[in-house]
Amino acid sequence: MKSSVLTVSRKLKFYQLVVFDQVVQSGSLLRAAQILNMTQPAVTKVIHEIESYFTAPLLVRSNRGVRLTELGEVVLRRARAMLAELRALTDEVQAHHEGVSGHVVVGTLISASASLLPLALRLLKERAPQVLVSVRIGQFDQLFPALIVGEVDLVIGRVPDDWRGREESRTLGFDSLYEESLSIVAGSRHPLHDQAVSSLADLQAYPWILPPPGSLLRRTVNGLFAEADLPLPANVIESLSVLTNVALMQDQNTVGLLPMKTARQLSGQGGIRSFTFGTPLRFGGIGCFYAHNREPGPAARLFRECTRLASERHVISD
Incomplete structure (x- = not known):
């Protein structure tokens, strides 16, 4: 059966995408069930429902856990982008009702994690103590794909010397912070x-x-x-x-x-x-990277401003 926006939207629910994403992150149905406070049969049912919508397996089960099929990789990439937008929507509504709050996920490299990032986080917490911040440390080959699909809101680190020629430069931009x-x-x-x-x-x-x-x-x-x-x-x-x-x-x-x-x-x-x-x-230069194709939530916008303020203090302290 041919899928369409109408047929998928009638069946697919956001919570099912949350479950699917958690199963992939956990590597097993049982661990995902424990994290989500669900039973394993309930998680299995959700996965079966999603697979029925797309009329093909998304996961391969084995004694070692689960792995994505080729179609599963496509669905996961799009699902994570939709979940990122849902998180941004939730933050926007929360900010409208209560002021700046929400959740911002920051990726960082060694170049910024020990000095600039802590200062930016302190500035953020002074302005919006309700904001939850998750910090993910990694290398660019891990953090840039996560930023593109919305798993990460911002990435702070060194600007590659060959940035203009890199594929990521088409979808990502950056604020230049300091040398x-x-x-x-x-x-x-x-x-x-x-x-x-x-x-x-x-x-x-x-x-x-x-x-x-x-x-x-x-x-x-x-x-x-x-x-x-x-x-x-x-x-x-x-x-x-x-x-x-x-x-x-x-x-x-x-x-x-x-x-x-x-x-x-x-x-x-x-x-x-x-x-x-x-x-x-x-x-090299240190920058704050963001996605061109996604409007950041209020918490991410505020943190981006805090990185600029932190970089100014950083330079003055030299």
């Missing part, structure tokens, strides 16, 4: 902190923590070593976890990299120190 530099750091008692370190070559033989391949920061690091005509260090751990990296550097031997703002913040706690190379190492 960030890069610091090479180690434990505060690293032996070379008391010596004249003039280049990467002085540090290359030490153990290093590098960003994973494919991340924006890794491309920057690869460029730094290439410009210095040096191979990447041989003794490497790949990690983007700030807490893990700082802990590893407490051996007073391992060297790592952090955005300068983050390095300054952590240096004040005595755990790490930055090496000085004379000329600052450029990291």
Whole structure:
């Protein structure tokens, strides 16, 4: 039977999409039922109803859980976009009745999560304490698709150097917030902190923590070593976890990299120190990304304003 807007709209309900989305997130019908406070048969019934509307399976069940069919991926992408609009509608109505409240989901990268983001969140809570904020940390290949379909309202992080040529630039825009530099750091008692370190070559033989391949920061690091005509260090751990990296550097031997703002913040706690190379190492611009095709709710609009205010304070504090 051919599907149409009329036939689907008569049958499909938003709560069914919520259940479908939760099943995919949970990876199993049982876990989704527990999270939604439903019985497993009730969740199974909802999935069967949705599949009957589209006259094809959306999920493949196995002993390991569930996975999406090709059609299921199409339906999930559109369902999440509709649920994002429903969340925005709910926030708009709530704001009309009670003032700014609601829920904003923010994606962030290492470049902003330790310094700019906390300041922006404090400013938001000063203005609208009722707003619920969910923070999702990840890389661009995870956060940009989520922003496009509406799972995430805004993403704060480094602007890719090749942004104009990227596919995402057609559907996403960004507010330019500030320019960030890069610091090479180690434990505060690293032996070379008391010596004249003039280049990467002085540090290359030490153990290093590098960003994973494919991340924006890794491309920057690869460029730094290439410009210095040096191979990447041989003794490497790949990690983007700030807490893990700082802990590893407490051996007073391992060297790592952090955005300068983050390095300054952590240096004040005595755990790490930055090496000085004379000329600052450029990291790139930091921006607040948003979707062109979706009107943000009041909570997201307010948070976007708070990121701009936070960036102004950020720059003044340098």
